[in-house]
Amino acid sequence: MFDKTTWIRLPRNVVVGHGVLDQTVEAVSELHLAGRPLVVTSPTPRQVAAERVAADFEDAGDDPAVVEIEEASFEAVQRVIEVAREVNAGYLVGVGGGKAIDIAKMASDDLGTGFVSVPTAASHDGIVSGRGSVPEGDTRHSVAAEPPLAVVADTEILADAPWRLTTAGCADIISNYTAVKDWRLANRLQNVEYSHYSAALAEMTAEMLVDNADSIKQGLEESAWVVVKALVSSGVAMSIADSSRPASGAEHLFSHQLDRMVPDAALHGHQVGVGTIVAEYLHGGNWQGVRRALETIGAPTTADDLGIDDETVIAALTAAHEIRDRYTILGNGMSEAAAFEAAETTGVI
Numbered sequence: 001m002f003d004k005t006t007w008i009r010l011p012r013n014v015v016v017g018h019g020v021l022d023q024t025v026e027a028v029s030e031l032h033l034a035g036r037p038l039v040v041t042s043p044t045p046r047q048v049a050a051e052r053v054a055a056d057f058e059d060a061g062d063d064p065a066v067v068e069i070e071e072a073s074f075e076a077v078q079r080v081i082e083v084a085r086e087v088n089a090g091y092l093v094g095v096g097g098g099k100a101i102d103i104a105k106m107a108s109d110d111l112g113t114g115f116v117s118v119p120t121a122a123s124h125d126g127i128v129s130g131r132g133s134v135p136e137g138d139t140r141h142s143v144a145a146e147p148p149l150a151v152v153a154d155t156e157i158l159a160d161a162p163w164r165l166t167t168a169g170c171a172d173i174i175s176n177y178t179a180v181k182d183w184r185l186a187n188r189l190q191n192v193e194y195s196h197y198s199a200a201l202a203e204m205t206a207e208m209l210v211d212n213a214d215s216i217k218q219g220l221e222e223s224a225w226v227v228v229k230a231l232v233s234s235g236v237a238m239s240i241a242d243s244s245r246p247a248s249g250a251e252h253l254f255s256h257q258l259d260r261m262v263p264d265a266a267l268h269g270h271q272v273g274v275g276t277i278v279a280e281y282l283h284g285g286n287w288q289g290v291r292r293a294l295e296t297i298g299a300p301t302t303a304d305d306l307g308i309d310d311e312t313v314i315a316a317l318t319a320a321h322e323i324r325d326r327y328t329i330l331g332n333g334m335s336e337a338a339a340f341e342a343a344e345t346t347g348v349i
Helices: 020-029 043-059 074-086 098-111 155-159 163-174 176-190 196-211 221-241 250-261 268-282 287-297 310-322 336-345
Strands: 013-017 036-041 065-068 089-096 114-119 131-136 139-144 150-154
Touching (some): 013 020, 036 074, 043 065, 065 074, 150 221, 155 221, 250 268, 268 287, 310 336
Parallel strands (some): 036 089
């Protein structure tokens, strides 16, 4: 008898476009969330968007509270939880880049409250996914959390964000190419559960970015539209799979290993993009096409672009498989000679 079940948690409202920040209260009101909103933000996003969002909630009579966090950490998550309890928050609204949104997401998961995502930068697919990323010491933890009930992405604000954040988001999406290949490999060799639909959606988002790489230009609001829609699709793919597999493979293990070795050397998406070039080469795929797409949008393609020395990149490639129990093209590890050959052939070093 067939008894398989799944529970897919997706955003109920996704509002994307010019000037939609002003529709945040409306998008939230349709969710029928009860209680006081707690706006979670960081210094720059507070000035860019959070104060406006809080003012709109105030005008609607919702008596919002605001908490500002300086950095992504488990201490920040705990602080938000404590503030939420102090002000008796009914739900959380994360306004900012990956830092504020991840902290709000993880805090709301602990509190058992709803969470709304209002990104001010299209830097990675965490704006809609059910996972949060927090550094601790020399490593970075990827933690399961509830995906947002709503996403409000104002392309006017996203287009005005630092361009390097947008290119990091693009690179994060392009990495779906190798993430899905790794997922298929794990399914065939390790019998890891695999979703054809989720994989197809993740691949489609990567193809959308590669096919439109020429039109992704700095200061162009249409570019922000393309990127944020792709980020939303990528996050939805992970929700459908109930796993980060559709968007995280060997290239992410490589990035996480770099985080251990040289914390804060480069943006997550940029590290992942460079890792994707090498991973695509290892899969025997079109790594040249991946590299061209990254170059076209202005994302890093070499160790030098990342500001990381060649020796560190080689060391990260040989140790990346140790990051977590996730089968990828890296198998049980690359030799130093193999890592050097792959990195040199692809021009990463």
